[in-house]
Amino acid sequence: MKPEPGTVCPPLEFTPTRVQLFRFSAVTWNSHRIHYDQEHARAEGFPDVVVQSTLHGEMFARTVLRWAGPGAVLRRVEWRNRASAYADVPLTFSATVTAVREAGEGHLVELALTGTAAEGTVCAAGTVEVYVPSG
Amino acid sequence: MTGDPLEEVRARAARLRGRTERVRLGRITVRDLCRYAIAVGDDGYAVAARAAEAADRPVAAPPMFLTGILSWQDGPPEGELRPDGLGVRESPCTEGLPVRQVHGGQAVRLLAPVEAGMTIHAERSLTGADRKRGKAGDFVVLGLRTEYFDEAGTPLVVSDESVIVLGDADEA
Numbered sequence: 001m002k003p004e005p006g007t008v009c010p011p012l013e014f015t016p017t018r019v020q021l022f023r024f025s026a027v028t029w030n031s032h033r034i035h036y037d038q039e040h041a042r043a044e045g046f047p048d049v050v051v052q053s054t055l056h057g058e059m060f061a062r063t064v065l066r067w068a069g070p071g072a073v074l075r076r077v078e079w080r081n082r083a084s085a086y087a088d089v090p091l092t093f094s095a096t097v098t099a100v101r102e103a104g105e106g107h108l109v110e111l112a113l114t115g116t117a118a119e120g121t122v123c124a125a126g127t128v129e130v131y132v133p134s135g
Numbered sequence: 136m137t138g139d140p141l142e143e144v145r146a147r148a149a150r151l152r153g154r155t156e157r158v159r160l161g162r163i164t165v166r167d168l169c170r171y172a173i174a175v176g177d178d179g180y181a182v183a184a185r186a187a188e189a190a191d192r193p194v195a196a197p198p199m200f201l202t203g204i205l206s207w208q209d210g211p212p213e214g215e216l217r218p219d220g221l222g223v224r225e226s227p228c229t230e231g232l233p234v235r236q237v238h239g240g241q242a243v244r245l246l247a248p249v250e251a252g253m254t255i256h257a258e259r260s261l262t263g264a265d266r267k268r269g270k271a272g273d274f275v276v277l278g279l280r281t282e283y284f285d286e287a288g289t290p291l292v293v294s295d296e297s298v299i300v301l302g303d304a305d306e307a
Contacts, residue, residue, distance in 0.1 A: 014176070023174040030205040033220035040219070044235060053238035054203045058175050061199050074198040078242035080297075126240070 003109045003132060009067035009095040014059055016051050018087045024055055051085040056093075056124040060113045063093040064128050068109070071133040079113060079126025090118040095128065106133035140232040141266060144275050144300050147228035148264030160207045160255040160283070168196050168251055171203065188251070196249040201283050202241065202294045207257075227261060227277060229300060239276060239297035247291050254286045262295070275300040 018036075025035045033040035034050045041049045061077055085091055092115070099110040109132050115124040165188045172180035177197065184194045211222045223230045249255070263278035276297050283292040 020174065020176065027170045027174040028204045029207070030225075031216060031220040031222065032205075032225075037220070044219070053241065054199070054205075055175065057241055057243065058197075058199045058203060061197075062175075062177065065198070074245050076242070076244050077199070078240070080240035081238060084237075124240075 002134075003097050003100050003107060005097050005099060007097040009063055009097075009111065012059055012063040012066065012093040013090065014093065015090045016055065016085070016087055018049060021049055021051065021055075021087055024052055028052070028054065030054075046084055046086070048086040048088070051087070051091070051123075053081050053124075056081065056085070056115050059091070059093045059115065060095070060124075060126065060128060063095050063113070064111055064130050067095065068130050068132045071106075073131040074128070075108070075131055076129040077126065078128075079115075079124045081124050083117075083121050083123050085115070085117055085123040091123065092116050092118075098127075103131060106131055108132075140234050141273055141275050141300065141302055143232055144228045144234065144277070145264045145266060148261055148275075148277060151228065151261045154260065156259045158207055158257045158259055160201075160257060162254045163196065163249065163251050165194050165251045168194060168200060171200050172197055184251075194251040196251070198245055199243065201249055201255070201292050202243050202281070227279070227298075228264070233303045234300050235303050236298050236300045239299045241294060241296040244293045245291075246293065247285075247289055249283075249291055255291065256284055258282045258284070272302060274302070 022036045034044055034046060035052055036049055038049050057077055057079055060079060061074055065072055065074060094114050095111040097109055098112050100107050109130050111128050113126045113128055114122055116122050165184055169181040169184055180197060187194045206225055216222055217226055219235055226236055259281045262280050265276045267274055267276060276299055279296050281294045284290055
């Protein structure tokens with residue numbers, strides 16, 4: 001692969017279910033009730049249980065690694081949460097190449113990230129750096 | 136304690152600046168990694184990881200595994216959780232205060248591969264506490280750094296995250 005600035009990765013479509021949010025909370029030992037207790041989430045002003053911030057980070061990483069292919073190595077991921085995302089609302093994770101530089105037998109590639117809810121709200125945005133081997 | 140909960144958060148944060156807490160994560164197992172992957176819908180990872188384990192090949196962790204785990208502690212017991220469900224340790228500087236918190240974002244630097252079988256520890260420190268003003272009122276942004284190391288002390292991952300602490304209108 002020879003990445004070029006402006007290249008758009010295939011987006012990752014992901015609709016987090018309530019069961020998935022519960023299991024992610026369980027496996028990450030995150031007992032914050034906004035992620036699994038709808039009544040509590042509403043009391044805090046959210047319409048439904050909230051997608052975990054670190055799940056956004058996971059989806060950003062997968063979006064980029066799926067595009068970068070075998071042998072790719074993630075070097076850095078950073079994102080800021082802009083709006084909450086909720087259970088059963090489809091999300092689209094997108095990445096666009098912004099910079100490429102030679103590195104050993106491959107390239108270090110920077111990409112801009114966005115995680116967008118179905119109605120168009122950007123829930124999270126950030127950047128990533130990934131090493132992509134040549135060939 | 137000051138009368139303003141957000142100022143109290145800042146005062147507590149100031150007292151913690153410069154201190155580092157060491158956390159023992161323990162030995163990472165293939166099951167830890169597979170459960171994480173399945174929870175995020177990456178079923179293929181678990182199949183490949185179990186095949187690698189059966190063939191005595193190394194099992195690399197999903198890159199975001201370490202930083203995805205909120206707590207490596209056994210507890211706390213349910214009766215010691217805050218009203219929002221968080222443990223005191225996951226909600227630094229806020230114990231007993233009428234505030235709530237949300238995650239602001241994270242920057243993760245991956246320095247070396249993490250594999251099943253490694254014994255890992257982390258060093259955690261508070262890096263900042265800035266009061267800001269938003270549309271819905273004041274809030275404090277806490278900066279937290281967590282650095283992860285293997286048993287030989289090799290740096291594996293560095294995470295800088297921001298936690299936003301908001302005044303709780305219902306309790307204020």
